[in-house]
Amino acid sequence: MQKGIVQNRKRLTLILCSILAIIMFTACGDAATEAPKGSQDTKSVTTGSFTDNKNGTVSFSYNNTNKERCKVVTRLEGGKMYQYDVPQGECEMVFPLSQGNGTYVVYLCINTTGNRYSVLESVNITLDLEDDLKTFLCSNRIIDWDKENEAIKKAYALTKNSETDEDKIGIIYDYMVENFSYDYDKMENIDKLASESAYVPDIDETYAAKMGICYDISALTAAMLRSISIPAKVVTGYSSNTISYHAWNRIYFMKRKDWRTVDITYDIEMYKDGKRYSMIKNDDYYQNIMYEY
Numbered sequence: 001m002q003k004g005i006v007q008n009r010k011r012l013t014l015i016l017c018s019i020l021a022i023i024m025f026t027a028c029g030d031a032a033t034e035a036p037k038g039s040q041d042t043k044s045v046t047t048g049s050f051t052d053n054k055n056g057t058v059s060f061s062y063n064n065t066n067k068e069r070c071k072v073v074t075r076l077e078g079g080k081m082y083q084y085d086v087p088q089g090e091c092e093m094v095f096p097l098s099q100g101n102g103t104y105v106v107y108l109c110i111n112t113t114g115n116r117y118s119v120l121e122s123v124n125i126t127l128d129l130e131d132d133l134k135t136f137l138c139s140n141r142i143i144d145w146d147k148e149n150e151a152i153k154k155a156y157a158l159t160k161n162s163e164t165d166e167d168k169i170g171i172i173y174d175y176m177v178e179n180f181s182y183d184y185d186k187m188e189n190i191d192k193l194a195s196e197s198a199y200v201p202d203i204d205e206t207y208a209a210k211m212g213i214c215y216d217i218s219a220l221t222a223a224m225l226r227s228i229s230i231p232a233k234v235v236t237g238y239s240s241n242t243i244s245y246h247a248w249n250r251i252y253f254m255k256r257k258d259w260r261t262v263d264i265t266y267d268i269e270m271y272k273d274g275k276r277y278s279m280i281k282n283d284d285y286y287q288n289i290m291y292e293y
Contacts, residue, residue: 048108050123053094056135058106058125060093062086069111070120077103082291084141085198096140098233098292101127133252136231142201142293143234145223151207155224165230165254172224173279177267181211214247214265221249221264222293233259238288241266241281248286261286 048062064070070086076099084095086108097104104125109117129135139145145152158175159168190199190213201219206212212220218234225232231252239246241263248263261281270277 048121050106050108050125052125053138055138056097056127056129056132057094057138057140058097058104060086060095060108061091062093062108063090064088066110071109071111071117073107073109073117075105075107076100077105080291083198085200094138094140094144096135096138096142096293097125097127098135100132101129103127133231136233136252137226137229139223139226140293143203143219143222143226144201145203145227147227149204149207149223151203151220151224152227154207155227159228168228169225169230169251169253170279172221172228173262173264176217176221176224176264177271179210180206180217180264180268181272182265182268183209183211183213183216186211187213217265217268218247218249221262225249225251230254234293235261235286235289235291237286237290239263239266240285245290248281250292 048060051059051061053059058074060072062070064086065088072084072086072093072095073081074084074095074097075081076097079099079102082095082098084093086093095106104127105122106125107122108120110120112118147153154175155172158171162168162171199215201212201216203216203220203223206216206220215234215236222232222234233250234247235250236245236247238244239248246263246265248261248265250259251262252259261283262279263281263286266281267277267279
């Protein structure tokens, strides 16, 4: 009986992850394969303010009174395009420039018809960091945290007596695997949550509920690690371990001077099923990367 339950749960995971792919692609930019073109000649449309934070992120201030859907788009010259929905009303947002040094174009766009968007304004930002690890210590739109978050307080409490980064990573990893669950109900209803705006993780909600989808789990993990000065990424794409679209982490081990792949959502399921698992994953199983934050 237990074996049948586990198999059914895994089949359900595959179905739900297929839905997640649609939601996350919408968030990240696959709805459009080219940079937005043209401009919107409408006096009723307000423009925003972009600020280069000189750390691999760009801040954006905007009073979004538009009825049409608006997005901020970042694109590295010769690289990938990332799209982020802009909520209604006054907003302050931070977007990562996570593809390394180079010249980025950052656009504010408004929906015109279907999947077509028109540029309201744009700015060029040249990223030239001596240490690009700084980018992966910052708060941003996907990994949104500050010292007042309960999850961040917990990260500090768990690791305050730890001497090495490796120890800290292990403590946060064990805490997440042993105390969090995959939220199947949320995945079944995520299309409703993202009907008007692409889904974005909320680390407060995930921490309080002690459950989430893979996107939530990886964002919370990255936030907790970044808050204790350990560079961490949220990565989305495909893994041969999970078949369907997925989210996981890349964590920088200072002693080894190397990024390592960690898939906490996968290990949560292994832990609950009483199966063997290990923190560091084989990178060969996680080669099909779509986006990194």
